[in-house]
Amino acid sequence: MINEKKAIRAKLDTLKAAGDKLLKEKKDQESSVKFSNPEDIDKEIAKLQRRQETTSMSLPEEKKLIKEIDALKASKSRIQELKSTAGSMEANKLDKKAMTDLMTAKDKEIDAVTKEIDVAQAALKEDSDKNKEQKSAREEMIAKREEIKKAIADLLAEKDTLRDEFRVVNDNWYNYQRAIKAQKKMKYDEEKAKREEEKAAYLAKIEEEEAKKIPYEEEQALCDYLADYLERTYITGEASGPKIATKKEDIVAVTDDPFSGFKPIKKDEEVEYFGKGKGKKKRQRAPKKADEAAPFTLNVDSFEQFGLISMSPPTSRAEVEKSIAELREKKEWYKKQARGSVPTARDIRKQNEKAAAKLRSDVGSGAAVTPAAGKGGAKLDLTDTEEFVPLGKGASNAVDASSWGNKTASA
Numbered sequence: 001m002i003n004e005k006k007a008i009r010a011k012l013d014t015l016k017a018a019g020d021k022l023l024k025e026k027k028d029q030e031s032s033v034k035f036s037n038p039e040d041i042d043k044e045i046a047k048l049q050r051r052q053e054t055t056s057m058s059l060p061e062e063k064k065l066i067k068e069i070d071a072l073k074a075s076k077s078r079i080q081e082l083k084s085t086a087g088s089m090e091a092n093k094l095d096k097k098a099m100t101d102l103m104t105a106k107d108k109e110i111d112a113v114t115k116e117i118d119v120a121q122a123a124l125k126e127d128s129d130k131n132k133e134q135k136s137a138r139e140e141m142i143a144k145r146e147e148i149k150k151a152i153a154d155l156l157a158e159k160d161t162l163r164d165e166f167r168v169v170n171d172n173w174y175n176y177q178r179a180i181k182a183q184k185k186m187k188y189d190e191e192k193a194k195r196e197e198e199k200a201a202y203l204a205k206i207e208e209e210e211a212k213k214i215p216y217e218e219e220q221a222l223c224d225y226l227a228d229y230l231e232r233t234y235i236t237g238e239a240s241g242p243k244i245a246t247k248k249e250d251i252v253a254v255t256d257d258p259f260s261g262f263k264p265i266k267k268d269e270e271v272e273y274f275g276k277g278k279g280k281k282k283r284q285r286a287p288k289k290a291d292e293a294a295p296f297t298l299n300v301d302s303f304e305q306f307g308l309i310s311m312s313p314p315t316s317r318a319e320v321e322k323s324i325a326e327l328r329e330k331k332e333w334y335k336k337q338a339r340g341s342v343p344t345a346r347d348i349r350k351q352n353e354k355a356a357a358k359l360r361s362d363v364g365s366g367a368a369v370t371p372a373a374g375k376g377g378a379k380l381d382l383t384d385t386e387e388f389v390p391l392g393k394g395a396s397n398a399v400d401a402s403s404w405g406n407k408t409a410s411a
Contacts, residue, residue, distance in 0.1 A: 001113060005106045012099040019092040045069055215339040219309050222345060223331035226305060227324045234296075234320045307352075308345040 048069050057065070128135070214220075296317050306313040309330060314323040343351075 001110050008099055008103045008106060015092055015096045015099060019089060022089045022092060216334040216337060219334050219345050220331045222305060222309055223327045227327040230320050230324050234317055308348050
């Protein structure tokens with residue numbers, strides 16, 4: 001409200017300055033004009049013109065008279081300006097009166113608010129006098145708060161100091177750990193280089209020892225084993241192999257043991273522990289006839305062993321002798337081969353293991369497994385019996401093992 005009053009006062013001062021200016025202009029205009037009414041000016045002009053027409057005068061007097069007439073004519077416009085100035089002064093007076101009334105009203109409003117402020121200040125002073133104890137307690141709390149702030153600042157400074165010290169110690173610890181890791185890495189690299197040297201020396205030693213061995217010794221032994229196995233099993237009938245003779249002198253009898261006189265009982269023997277009379281006669285069982293038409297079978301290991309030497313196993317009894325001869329010939333063939341000229345059994349076994357591992361990984365990952373293609377490039381047909389080894393009892397017809405897994409060409 002005081003600011004509004006100041007604005008009103010500024011406007012009022014402006015109006016007063018404008019009124020003073022108009023008043024000065026009016027005085028100047030009045031001093032330059034003899035008559036204040038245009039009719040009076042017209043009468044004076046007519047009077048001077050009649051005098052000029054009816055009175056004889058000298059030329060200077062006549063010029064002077066003419067100048068007066070011209071001055072009277074020019075004063076008409078000044079009279080209009082004077083009237084305009086007077087109107088502006090009246091308007092200025094009205095504006096000043098309005099501003100004065102507005103300032104008076106604003107003063108009344110300010111006085112009313114001032115009275116309210118005085119009443120409020122008196123009430124506030126009364127409340128302040130009543131609450132001096134609370135004020136002192138508040139001041140004490142403020143002082144205590146300042147002390148706590150100072151203590152907090154000290155603790156924060158101590159925390160910063162401890163943090164800086166911890167950073168230094170932590171950096172030293174990390175540097176120590178890096179040094180330990182670098183030392184371990186150097187040691188590991190040295191040990192790794194040493195292991196690699198030892199491994200290279202070991203492999204060189206193995207290669208040297210392998211070079212001393214007879215080439216394809218394992219394959220020759222495998223040929224002998226398979227030939228002997230087929231001969232014992234299907235030709236001579238000694239499937240169990242040669243018996244090992246045991247000397248009786250090597251057996252020491254036990255006499256101190258309470259069970260030294262006992263001997264094992266076979267399941268097919270009938271022992272009579274208690275009975276009367278002569279007893280019953282033992283039942284005579286007829287010996288079983290040898291099944292001459294037993295099926296020709298080979299276990300899975302035999303198939304794998306034949307595959308290690310790149311040969312096909314026999315599929316019937318009639319092919320056993322032929323397979324034995326081929327095995328003997330294969331052994332002699334291996335003797336003539338130079339080292340590394342053909343794949344060894346170990347190489348074939350590793351290749352088969354890699355293929356099996358790849359197949360297991362493909363099946364485990366859900367990838368589609370494509371059947372192996374034959375020599376002609378055709379895919380393996382699971383519904384065609386010609387693709388597989390005959391698995392019936394004692395196949396009577398000889399089958400060419402080299403054609404397993406390959407379709408016969410249609411005529």
